[in-house]
Amino acid sequence: MLDAAIADLAAKAGPAGLLCLVVVLILLGRLLPRSAHEDRVGDLKERISSLEATLATRDAELRVRGEQVSRLLGQGDMSVQVLESLAREAGADDAVVE
Missing domain, CATH: 1.20.5 (Single alpha-helices involved in coiled-coils or other helix-helix interfaces)
Known part of the structure; x- marks a missing residue:
């Protein structure tokens, strides 16, 4: 289920969008x-x-x-x-x- 959501997000936002999301999550301390x-x-x-x-x-x-x-x-x-x-x-x- 989570894989489908990530795949959907990757299709809509593209690699640059995913990279930005990961950077924002790291900066907010949500991705550890x-x-x-x-x-x-x-x-x-x-x-x-x-x-x-x-x-x-x-x-x-x-x-x-x-x-x-x-x-x-x-x-x-x-x-x-x-x-x-x-x-x-x-x-x-x-x-x-x-």
């Missing part, structure tokens, strides 16, 4: 050898897998950072309570001394 296409697809697949691995690593790092921040916030609250109680005790001692 199979090996070049497979190389491009393989490179894109490798890049995608590399980016997915990078994304997974980044997500794990962000998760760890979030856990660390949560722990630090909890310790900060406890530090505030300790400092406030020390200030209250220091104020109470000052009142007794006077």
Whole structure:
């Protein structure tokens, strides 16, 4: 079927028309050898897998950072309570001394 379409196009456009069509297809990137296409697809697949691995690593790092921040916030609250109680005790001692 495709051979009939090409033969019909060759009969109507002639060799110069077919040559122009091939040149236009090459310039547009539509006409590539199979090996070049497979190389491009393989490179894109490798890049995608590399980016997915990078994304997974980044997500794990962000998760760890979030856990660390949560722990630090909890310790900060406890530090505030300790400092406030020390200030209250220091104020109470000052009142007794006077």
